[in-house]
Amino acid sequence: MDNQLSATILSLLITIFAYRFSRWLGRKTNHPLFTPILPATIIAIWMLTTLEISYEEYEWTYKGITYLLGPATLALAVPLYHHWPTIRKYFLPSLIGIIVGSTVTLLAAITLAHLLGVEQELSLPLLLKSITTPVAVEVGKIIHLNPTLIAFYVTVTGMTGAVFGGWWMKWARITDPLARGLSFGTISHGIGTSEAVKEGELQGAVSAVSMGVAAVLTACLIPVIISFINS
Secondary structure: OHHHHHHHHHHHHHHHHHHHHHHHHHHHHOOHHHOOHHHHHHHHHHHHHHOOOOHHHHHHHHHHHHHOHHHHHHHOHHHHHHOHHHHHHOHHHHHHHHHHHHHHHHHHHHHHHHHOOOOHHHHHHHHHOOOOHHHHHHHHHHOOOOHHHHHHHHHHHHHHHHHHHHHHHHHOOOOOHHHHHHHHHHHHHHHHHHHHHHHOHHHHHHHHHHHHHHHHHHHHHHHHHHHHHHO
């Protein structure tokens, strides 16, 4: 028990250090590759491996941090409340954007996998890559897809969007806060939403809404797409 407690405390300190250092590094370099989520993950994995802390020992820290995601997600209601008049005003065009974005990312993923000759066992979980992990895993269970692959695809998609999303939108000259929030939430779910919040309250609020709508929409579309593929 003492060893588990020591490992949990050390794991928590490593996680906090990795994130804080990555935040500092990101501010100093101002480079998309140093968006905290990527270097923090690499640093934490390296330190945990070096100190020989197993996944089972780290799991207690992981569960504690994951538990805090609930209150953190609920806190997104604050900027949502503040910017509700703006969101309501542009709800219809925003909804169209979410529908188009969700549909395109679904079709692009499965089409690319088909062209590359990827087996269905590996390619079908790609359909869930752009919705938040809890929803993705539950939908995956219903349609009998590999939950480990789903979690991997979702995490990689979120990290890619968080790291490069802002840079891509800057390159494409997308400066409107509402459009940027929609993009982060629709494509990069919770991880992207954390980056949207850093840009501003409106971006964070819109990203939270689009993340939820995209998850529901994608969950409804996936059975239809899979039925079409298997027909």
